Amino acid sequence: MSTLTPPSDLRHRDSGADRRMWWGLAVLTLPVLLVSMDFSVLYLAIPAITDALDPTAAEQLWILDIYGFLIAGLLITMGNVGDRVGRRRILLAGAALFGVASVIAAFAPNAAILIAARALMGVGGATLMPSSLSLIANMFPNARDRAKAIGVWTAAFAGGSAIGPVIGGVLLHHFWWGSVFLINVPVLAVLFIAGPRLVPEYRAPNVARFDVTGVVLSMMGILPLVYAVKTMAADGVTAGVAGVGVFGVVMLALFLMHQRRVTAPLLDLALFRNPQFSAAVSVALVGMMALGGMSYLTGVYLQSVRGFDVLSAALAGLPMAVAVAVFSIGASRVVAAMGLRSAFVGSVLLAAVGNLGLLALTMSSPLWVYLLFTSIAGIGYGIQFSVVSDVVVGSVPVERSGAASGISETSFELGTAMGLALLGSLATLVFRENSQGWTFGDTLGDTLHRAVEMGSGGDELASAARVAFVDGMHAASLAAVIALGILAVVLTFVMRTRPADGVRHEDTTRA
Numbered sequence: 001m002s003t004l005t006p007p008s009d010l011r012h013r014d015s016g017a018d019r020r021m022w023w024g025l026a027v028l029t030l031p032v033l034l035v036s037m038d039f040s041v042l043y044l045a046i047p048a049i050t051d052a053l054d055p056t057a058a059e060q061l062w063i064l065d066i067y068g069f070l071i072a073g074l075l076i077t078m079g080n081v082g083d084r085v086g087r088r089r090i091l092l093a094g095a096a097l098f099g100v101a102s103v104i105a106a107f108a109p110n111a112a113i114l115i116a117a118r119a120l121m122g123v124g125g126a127t128l129m130p131s132s133l134s135l136i137a138n139m140f141p142n143a144r145d146r147a148k149a150i151g152v153w154t155a156a157f158a159g160g161s162a163i164g165p166v167i168g169g170v171l172l173h174h175f176w177w178g179s180v181f182l183i184n185v186p187v188l189a190v191l192f193i194a195g196p197r198l199v200p201e202y203r204a205p206n207v208a209r210f211d212v213t214g215v216v217l218s219m220m221g222i223l224p225l226v227y228a229v230k231t232m233a234a235d236g237v238t239a240g241v242a243g244v245g246v247f248g249v250v251m252l253a254l255f256l257m258h259q260r261r262v263t264a265p266l267l268d269l270a271l272f273r274n275p276q277f278s279a280a281v282s283v284a285l286v287g288m289m290a291l292g293g294m295s296y297l298t299g300v301y302l303q304s305v306r307g308f309d310v311l312s313a314a315l316a317g318l319p320m321a322v323a324v325a326v327f328s329i330g331a332s333r334v335v336a337a338m339g340l341r342s343a344f345v346g347s348v349l350l351a352a353v354g355n356l357g358l359l360a361l362t363m364s365s366p367l368w369v370y371l372l373f374t375s376i377a378g379i380g381y382g383i384q385f386s387v388v389s390d391v392v393v394g395s396v397p398v399e400r401s402g403a404a405s406g407i408s409e410t411s412f413e414l415g416t417a418m419g420l421a422l423l424g425s426l427a428t429l430v431f432r433e434n435s436q437g438w439t440f441g442d443t444l445g446d447t448l449h450r451a452v453e454m455g456s457g458g459d460e461l462a463s464a465a466r467v468a469f470v471d472g473m474h475a476a477s478l479a480a481v482i483a484l485g486i487l488a489v490v491l492t493f494v495m496r497t498r499p500a501d502g503v504r505h506e507d508t509t510r511a
Contacts, residue, residue, distance in 0.1 A: 020198060021139045021140065022149075023194075023198050024139055024198040024199045024200070025136065025139065025140075025149050025152060025153070027190070027191060027194045027195050027198050027199055028132040028135060028136065028153065028199060029132075029152060029153060029155075029156035030156075030187050030188070030190060030191045031091065031094075031095055031098070031128035031129075031132055031188070031191060032128065032129065032132055032133075032153060032156045032157045032160065033156045033157075033160040033187070034098070034125075034128075034160070034184050034187055034188070035071070035098075035125040035128050035129055035157075035160070036156070036157045036160035036164070037160040037164035037167065038067065038121060038125070038164070038181075038184070041164040041167065041168040041180045042063065042064055042168070042180070045168050045172060045177050045180050046060065046063070046064070046445075047303060047304070047445060048172055048176075048177040049063065049114070049177050050445055052176075052177060053108070053109075053110055053111045053114065054111075055111035055114075056111075056442075057442035057443055057446070059111040059112075059115065060111075060443070061420075061421075061424075062115050063111065063114055063115055063118060064296075064420050065420055065421060066115055066118050066119045066122060067118040067119070067121055067122040067125070068122070068414070068416050068420070069122070069222075069223060069226050069227070070119055070122030070123055070126065070223075071122045071125045071126045071129070071409075072222060072226070072410050072414035073126075073218065073219050073222040073223050073226075074122070074123060074126035074127075074219070075126050075129060075130055075407075075409045075410040076218060076266050076267055076407060076410055077126075077215045077218065077219075077266060078090065078094070078126045078127045078130055078131070079130035079131075079134065079407070079409070080210070080211070080266050081127075081210075082127070082130060082131040082134065083134070083203070084203065084210065085203065086201050086202065086203040087131040087134055087135050087138075087201070087202050087203070088131070088135065088195065088196070088199050088200070088201040088202070089201065090127045090131050091127065091128060091131040091132060091135070091195065091199075092191070092192065092195060092196075093127065094123075094124045094125070094126070094127025094128050094131070095124065095127075095128060095188050095191055095192065096124075096188075096192075097120060097123060097124035097127075098121055098124030098125055098128065098184065098188065099124075099184060099185055099188040100120070101117050101118075101120035101121040101123075101124060102117075102121060102181045102182065102184040102185060103181070103182065103185065104116075104117040104120070105117035105118060105121065105178070105181040106178035106179070106180075106181040106182045107178055108178075117181075129157075129409040129412075130409050132153065133150075133153060133389060133393060133408075133409065134202075134393070135199060135200075135202060136149050136150060136153060136393065137393050138200065138202045139199075139200065144332070146390070146393070146394070147332040147335075147390050148329075148332055150386060150389045150390045150393060151328050151329045151330070151331050151332055151386045151390075152328075152329055153389065154328040154331070154382075154385045154386035154388075154389050155324070155325040155326075155328035155329050155382070155386070157385065157389075157412070166314040166315065166317050166318055166321060167180075167183065167314075168180045168314065169311050169312075169313055169314020169315070169317075170311060170314060171183065172311075173309070173311040173314075209263070209264065210264070211258075211259075211262050211264060211265060211266050213258060213262075214255060214258055214259060214262060214265065214266040214267070215266065217251055217252075217254055217255035217258055218252075218255050218266065218267075220247075220248070220251040221248050221249070221250075221251035221252030221253075221254075221255050222248070222252070222414075223248070224244045224245065224247050224248035224251070225245055225248030225249060225252065226248075226414070226418070226421070227244060227248075228241050228242070228244045228245030228248060255267075256269070267407065271407070275494050275495065276340065276391050276495065277391060277392060278494075279344065279391075279490075279491055279494055279495050280387070280388040280391040280392050280408065281388075281392070281407060281408060281411045282411075282487060282490070282491075283344060283348065283384050283387075283388050283487065283491070284385070284388045284408055284411035284412045284415060285411040285412075285414065285415040285418075286348075286415065286483050286484060286487045287348070287351060287381060287384050287385065287388075287415065287484070288385075288411070288412050288414075288415030288416045288419065289415040289416070289418050289419040289422070289423065289480070289483070290351060290355055290377075290419060290423075290480035290483065290484055291351075291377070291381050291416070291419065292415065292416035292418075292419030292420055292423075293419035293420065293422070293423025293424060293427075293476055293480060294354075294355060294358065294374070294377065294419075294423075294477065294480065295317075296419070296420055296423075296424055297423070297424065297427055297472075297473045297476055297477075298358070298361075298370065298374065298473070299313060299317075300444060300445075300469070300473075301361065301469070301470070301473055302316055302370075304444050304445060304448060304466070304469070305363065305444075305466045305469055305470060306363075316367065316370060316371065317374070319371050319374065319375040319378070320374040320375050320377065320378035321378070322375075322378075323375045323376075323378030323379045323382060324378040324379075324381055324382040324385075325382065326382065327378070327379045327382030327383050327386075328382040328383070328385060328386040329386075330383075331343070331382065331383045331386035331387050331390075332386070332390070334347075334383055335387060335390075340387070340391070340495065341491065341492070341495035343383060343384075343387055344384060344387060344491050344495060345488050345491050345492055345495070346380075346383075347379075347380040347381070347382075347383035347384035347387070348380065348384060348484050348487055348488040348491065349380070349484075349485075349488050350376055350377065350379050350380030350383075351377050351380035351381055351384065351484055352380075352480075352481050352484035352485050352488065353373070353376055353377070353380075354373045354374060354375075354376040354377020354378070354379075354380060355373075355377060355477050355480045355481045355484065356373075356477070356478075356481045357369065357372065357373025357376065357377075358370075358373060358374075358473065358474070358477040359474050359477055359478065360373070361470065361473070361474075362470065363466060363467065363470060385412075388408060388412075389408060392407070392408040419480075422479075423476040423479060423480060424476070426472070426475055426476045426479060427469070427472035427473055427475060427476040428442075428443065428472060429472070430468070430471050430472035430475045430476075431443075431444065431465075431468045431469050431471070431472040432468075434467070434468040434471050434472070435464070435468060436464055436468070438461055438464050438465070440465055440468070444465055444466070444468075444469045447461065447462070447465040448462055448465060451465070
C-alpha cells in the first residue's frame with residue numbers, strides 16, 4: 001500500500017479534489033516554474049554575462065546547455081527514485097540542491113564556476129519535474145480535476161520558459177546579472193515552508209532491486225550523444241566527436257537491451273506500444289526544440305539586431321507568455337471540443353505557423369509582426385504541452401506515474417537543449433557562411449564588440465553581421481517549421497481519438 005492517505009473529503013465525492021489539494025497544486029507549480037524559467041532566463045542575460053565573465057564561444061554554449069543536458073540525462077532516473085523513496089521527499093531534497101547551486105551561480109567569479117553551478121542546478125532540477133507531476137496523479141484521482149490540474153502545471157512549465165526572459169529583463173534592468181539566479185531563493189523558501197503542510201507524501205510499493213546498471217547506461221548514452229550532436233552542429237564533424245557520438249549510440253542500444261531484461265526497468269518500453277503515449281513524447285521533444293530555439297534566437301534578434309534594451313525586449317515577450325499560460329489551462333476544453341487527435345495536430349500546426357512568421361522579421365520590420373507570430377506559436381505550445389502531460393500521466397497506473405513523468409519530462413528538457421544546440425548552431429553556421437568577405441567573430445555579440453573597437457569604420461561590419469544573423473535565424477525557423485510540419489502529418493495518421501473526460505488507460509500497461 002502507498003503511504004498516501006487521501007483526506008476523507010477527497011474520497012467522498014466524484015467531483016475530485018478539495019481546496020487543500022488545489023493549494024498544494026499551487027505549491028507544486030513553484031519548482032516547475034523555476035526549472036523551466038532557468039532555461040530561458042539566460043537568453044537575455046547572456047550579453048551581460050559575456051561582458052562580465054568574458055567566456056569563450058564554447059563556454060558560452062555550455063553555460064546555456066549544461067543545465068538542460070543534465071536534467072535530460074537524469075529525469076528518468078529521478079522519476080524512479082521518487083517512486084521508491086517518496087515523491088515529496090525527493091522534491092524537497094532537489095529543491096535544496098537547486099537553491100544552493102543558484103547562489104553559487106549568482107556569485108560565480110568566472111565562466112568555469114558558472115558552468116559547474118549550472119550543472120548542479122541541473123541535477124537538482126531533475127528531481128523537481130517528475131516528482132511534482134507524478135504527485136498530481138495522487139492528489140487528483142478524478143480525471144476532469146486531474147486534467148485541469150495538469151493544465152495549471154503545464155502553464156507553469158511552458159509559461160516559465162516564456163516568461164523567463166521577461167523576468168530576467170526586469171531584473172537585469174535594475175540589478176547585476178547574478179540576480180536572475182538569486183530570484184530562485186525566496187521562491188524555494190515558500191516551497192519548503194508550505195510543501196510539507198499542503199503536499200501529501202507518496203511512495204510506491206516496490207521491493208524490486210533498483211536498476212543501477214540502467215542509470216549508468218542511460219547517462220553514458222544520453223550525455224555523449226547530445227554533446228556530439230551539439231559539437232558537430234556548431235563546429236563540424238571530426239573523428240573524435242563522431243567517435244563520442246557513436247559511443248553514445250552504442251550505450252543507448254545497450255540500455256534498451258538491458259531494459260527489456262530487467263525486472264524493474266527505469267524505462268518501461270511497453271508504454272511505447274500505446275500510440276497516444278508515443279505521440280505525446282514526440283510532440284514534447286519536437287515542440288520544445290522549436291520553442292527553445294525560437295526563444296533564444298529572437299532574444300538575440302531583439303537586443304543585438306534591433307537595438308532594444310533588455311527591458312523592452314523582455315516586455316515584447318509578454319504576449320507569447322500570456323498565450324502559453326492561458327491556453328495551457330484551457331487545453332482540456334479544447335480537447336473536449338475537438339478530440340485528442342485534432343487538438344494535437346491543430347496545436348502543432350499553430351506552432352509551425354508562428355515559427356514560419358519569423359521569416360518576416362527583418363532589420364526594419366515593425367514590432368507587431370514579432371508579437372503576432374510569437375503569440376500564435378504560444379497558443380499552439382500551450383495546448384500541446386498540457387495535452388502531452390495529461391496523456392502521459394493518464395497512460396499508466398498511479399504507482400508508475402513518476403517513472404512515466406520522467407520519460408515525458410526527459411523529452412521536454414532534451415527538446416529544449418537540442419533546440420539551443422541544433423537550431424542555435426544552425427543559425428551560427430549560416431551566420432558565418434554569410435560573412436560576405438568580412439571576418440566575423442564566433443558569435444554576433446563578438447562581432448559587434450569588434451565593430452565597436454574599430455570605431456566609425458566598424459559600422460559596415462556591424463551591419464553585415466546583423467544581416468547575416470537574421471539569415472541564420474530564418475534558416476533555423478524554417479528548419480523548425482519543417483520538423484513541426486512532419487510531426488503534424490505523422491500525428492494525423494497514428495493518433496486515435498479518446499474520450500474527452502480522461503486519459504487513464506490502466507489496461508494498456510502495468511508495471
